[in-house]
Amino acid sequence: MPDVVKTGVDGLDSILNGGIVRDATVLVSGNPGTGKSIFGIQYLYEGVTEFDERGVYISFEENAEDIRQAAESVGFDRWEELVESGDIKVYDKRRMLREQDFTSAVDGLLEDFSSDEYDRLVLDSLTMFQLFFDDEREKRTYLLKFSDVLKQYGLTSLLINEQGAMFPETEIGLENFLTDGNIYFIQTPTDSGVNRYIWVAKMRKQDINTDIFPLEIGEGGITVYEQAGGFSMMGKNESPF
Template structure:
């Protein structure tokens, strides 16, 4: 097997057996505030810093300035430099939602991806992207084509998906069929704030650890405590919920 693609998250790569299979498309789901966008930023930042791999960040929800600020908030001070010199290309909501036309938006994304030379991509979020489609048939057609184009261009991609529920919504939706892996970020309220967890539910062609592990977000980004003892999804009495 080719070298696995590192996520850049301590502990997550260990759970995945080293990283993500190249040219895979992975769904990253969770409710607001779980750290999904920060995971995407960390994924691209690691690609440039450690592997000289260029990345594309597609955001339907934030301006480029907001994304830079988020990167800075977790200590990724070189993110600005990587954007300025083109090692990370950001397409933000002002560029993508300006005219509200699906064809124009898709063309802009494909033009950027088709220029080549990119290794990693983050789409934030798939939930907003799907609002362009008028029905499930159109959604299926475009998402299938989009997923194929990402792979054809050699991209290993994270597709961020918003959920309303605190506990992972494991209902099998269209996006689950189109992706090679499913990663859930979970947070539960406590008296002093929130506890965060990460669960890798699926990863095709890989032997993975499917327990739930504690997650922290701090200076330096996301850290998964893979040695902390997983909470199995097979026995609800052992879950933190």
């Protein structure tokens, strides 16, 4: 059995047969509002409070105050305390985007990674990260470099990827080749709002359940209902695709 890192999300670790393989890099995709950022926050928060594993949150889209408010909105009231203690290190958009080029931004990250020991990392989002680059070749070079850096420093990482479509876009891009797993967050409209689902499509070195499962976001973050497949909530003959 491989050494795994528990996500701390009720139900998801069971689907993953224990958690994410240590040092793996996982692509987390979905359209806005599906719960991807809350998942990243929960992964780091539970990592510190439940498993004594320190984490790094890199955001190209939000400032530190926005991230704190998102954490506290689902009951992670110790978020600011953990940031102040250094157990969670936040690089927000003001810090990441103040550099004139990507190399300078990454050099700052490497300096901190080498001086402090962290176990978990969340990048929010890979979509914004890729805007640093002027051409496809440069983007590929630095994505490869960044992926290698994460593994070099022993980080088990979530790379959040924004999608515009309602349902998963599963075409194979470079980011799919660089990552060890793919998790999709899905939402479908209903008369009263939306239903949310999670689909673990791939995890290298792991025996996983690849069904689609419903999830809820509330106090305490995300809960996945592993005993109820997504299709059962939408009707026996309906599919979310």
